Amino acid sequence: MKKLTLLIAITAVFTACKKEVKKEIDQKEPTVEKYPKALLEVFDKHGSIANWDKMKTLSYSIDKEEHTTDLHSRRAVINSPKYSYGFDGQNTWVSDTTKFKKDPKFYYNLYFYFYAMPFVLADDGITYSEIEPLEFEGKKYPGYKISYEANIGNSSDDNYFIYFDPATKEMRWLGYTVTYFSKKPSDKFNVIRYNDWENVNGLLLPKSITWYQKDDKGNPTEPAGDPTEFKLPLLSQASLADSFYEKPNQ
Structure with a gap:
């Protein structure tokens, strides 16, 4: 029901915008020179940064849980039958701290980063460096390390490692570090396999991901648990009202 309500809200906003008479402003294509050529091919394979923007x-x-994110402001709301939490653009909030006891500042965009791959790796304030390929079942996957400039996001010392299929250019693996809780740089990283993809309004987004165990060289060996599945995807050029992302009244 919540998903249907969200769809109706987005459709209504989009329809209203179409009825307004506005002067269209030509949008420039994003500057591609800042991305390594091979990584730009990955973005293009998944639908292009221009379409994502x-x-x-x-x-x-x-x-x-139903996750909704404003892609430009990164405001977010996560709704479940027992609680909701999110980010209103300035502060994180929780509807019921007795039912959701985790830190919303860490969790409100955790799955967003995993789901919005590879496009979140085109954010501002990022530097790219080529790294050694990751190997799995005899196949090598080229990769890039993504690091952040100081004071970018909640954990600017986090690093991501994207690995892609050299033939298809699809993203296939993600390595990442977590420094949010320790506030210190870390060399220990987790690795996720991107199992499959689906076309959502012209962009390839993951249907499921699986965390993997690693060997002493950092290469994945076997699943560490069941896949995490993303369902009922919706991607729209319409924005929701600011009030959608605010803490609900008690």
């Missing part, structure tokens, strides 16, 4: 609202479900 046109989108304003992203929504998907994980288990019983």
